[in-house]
Amino acid sequence: xxxxxxxxxxxxxxxxxxxxxxxxxxxxxxxxxxxxxxxxxxxxxxxxxxxxxxxxxxxxxxxxxxxxxxxxxxxxxxxxxxxxxxxxxxxxxxxxxxxxxxxxxxxxxxxxxxxxxxxxxxxxxxxxxxxxxxxxxxxxxxxxxxxxxxxxxxxxxxxxxxxxxxxxxxxxxxxxxxxxxxxxxxxxxxxxxxxxxxxxxxxxxxxxxxxxx
Amino acid sequence: xxxxxxxxxxxxxxxxxxxxxxxxxxxxxxxxxxxxxxxxxxxxxxxxxxxxxxxxxxxxxxxxxxxxxxxxxxxxxxxxxxxxxxxxxxxxxxxxxxxxxxxxxxxxxxxxxxxxxxxxxxxxxxxxxxxxxxxxxxxxxxxxxxxxxxxxxxxxxxxxxxxxxxxxxxxxxxxxxxxxxxxxxxxxxxxxxxxxxxxxxxxxxxxxxxxxx
Numbered sequence: 167x168x169x170x171x172x173x174x175x176x177x178x179x180x181x182x183x184x185x186x187x188x189x190x191x192x193x194x195x196x197x198x199x200x201x202x203x204x205x206x207x208x209x210x211x212x213x214x215x216x217x218x219x220x221x222x223x224x225x226x227x228x229x230x231x232x233x234x235x236x237x238x239x240x241x242x243x244x245x246x247x248x249x250x251x252x253x254x255x256x257x258x259x260x261x262x263x264x265x266x267x268x269x270x271x272x273x274x275x276x277x278x279x280x281x282x283x284x285x286x287x288x289x290x291x292x293x294x295x296x297x298x299x300x301x302x303x304x305x306x307x308x309x310x311x312x313x314x315x316x317x318x319x320x321x322x323x324x325x326x327x328x329x330x331x332x333x334x335x336x337x338x339x340x341x342x343x344x345x346x347x348x349x350x351x352x353x354x355x356x357x358x359x360x361x362x363x364x365x366x367x368x369x370x371x372x373x374x375x376x377x378x379x
Numbered sequence: 380x381x382x383x384x385x386x387x388x389x390x391x392x393x394x395x396x397x398x399x400x401x402x403x404x405x406x407x408x409x410x411x412x413x414x415x416x417x418x419x420x421x422x423x424x425x426x427x428x429x430x431x432x433x434x435x436x437x438x439x440x441x442x443x444x445x446x447x448x449x450x451x452x453x454x455x456x457x458x459x460x461x462x463x464x465x466x467x468x469x470x471x472x473x474x475x476x477x478x479x480x481x482x483x484x485x486x487x488x489x490x491x492x493x494x495x496x497x498x499x500x501x502x503x504x505x506x507x508x509x510x511x512x513x514x515x516x517x518x519x520x521x522x523x524x525x526x527x528x529x530x531x532x533x534x535x536x537x538x539x540x541x542x543x544x545x546x547x548x549x550x551x552x553x554x555x556x557x558x559x560x561x562x563x564x565x566x567x568x569x570x571x572x573x574x575x576x577x578x579x580x581x582x583x584x585x586x587x588x589x590x591x592x
Contacts, residue, residue, distance in 0.1 A: 244568070247567070247568060271484065273534075273591065274483050274512060275513065275538075275568075275589040277483075277490060278491070278494065278563045278564075278567075279563055279568075281487065281491065282562050282564050283564050299486045300486060302487065321488075325488075327540070340457065350491045350492055350495035351460065351463075351492035351495050351496050351499070354460065354491075354492040355488075376488040378486070
């Protein structure tokens with residue numbers, strides 16, 4: 167098993183392909199790029215060669231499958247989706263920082279699943295999901311305030327699945343004071359007042375933070 | 380207060396505007412249509428006149444605001460999003476069946492919030508969220524099997540927020556047997572084997588069901 171603790175891996179999933187130029191540049195320049203099989207057609211169109219193509223191979227054309235057979239990793243099991251297959255392949259190689267692109271848009275059930283998987287991935291690596299609209303990242307929040315970078319006017323949404331957690335914020339436009347977020351909608355539509363804000367909680371928890379570009 | 384128990388209301392939210400022709404026809408033919416302010420530009424382009432334009436009016440152009448001032452309902456409060464403002468306006472008029480379009484796509488925090496609000500709306504009306512990719516609907520599931528219409532090969536995803544709930548299914552490709560869905564990803568990527576399937580649970584709960592078109 168290789169070990170790449172300081173290197174970053176990128177995963178392209180099979181949702182909406184990024185339109186944002188900066189995100190496409192990330193794909194071009196990625197030092198290690200894994201693509202979920204159905205998304206290989208986007209890379210082919212942009213002449214980007216990934217290091218691995220992973221999935222159950224249900225959604226890649228026979229032409230692309232033949233052309234890139236040297237880098238295809240077929241995983242047939244049905245208990246995880248293609249994003250998870252790609253993620254744990256990167257983990258198996260020792261990557262500790264993983265950026266996920268193309269994980270939202272199109273089928274909404276895939277979007278929901280991929281976003282919620284970030285909570286699962288948190289214990290394995292630092293993971294950032296980036297789209298044309300914003301970024302999702304999971305933070306481990308405790309009683310002492312955790313500082314999260316932002317910019318003034320950045321739209322912030324907070325998601326926390328555990329109804330017994332009460333969150334407190336500083337430097338957000340609509341402050342949270344021992345607030346639970348039983349519905350995913352309750353923590354949305356907030357705004358950063360400056361270059362950072364803080365979150366703390368009544369007990370250790372994971373909070374999914376969405377920040378607009 | 381009027382009462383329209385047998386009439387259907389439609390809401391257009393400010394996510395991705397539907398490309399699907401059948402969904403656009405629904406908007407054209409709606410007997411009662413409420414639009415979230417930011418989405419009015421789409422209706423204007425298609426020459427569709429809504430019955431009400433609702434929201435905090437932050438995201439509608441001055442031109443459209445002036446042109447349609449006879450049907451604008453401005454609600455400034457910041458504790459609910461524009462979709463909820465539109466929803467409870469329909470509820471206040473007595474509508475009991477509400478179809479929501481344009482509630483997903485674009486900003487992912489809005490998508491998550493709008494989908495999770497379906498669980499909140501369930502006690503007020505029969506609500507269907509429709510997109511170019513599928514439909515979300517909330518069902519009250521109990522110990523006796525609840526029959527849900529489908530078609531053979533339809534992709535099905537199930538979401539249930541309560542980790543103490545155990546779900547059981549029939550006529551799904553990957554059967555659930557007293558299964559909890561602690562992560563939103565766990566109930567995705569299933570498939571209907573025929574024209575219906577059933578769900579039952581160890582205790583009364585709400586299940587969010589996604590079905591592809």
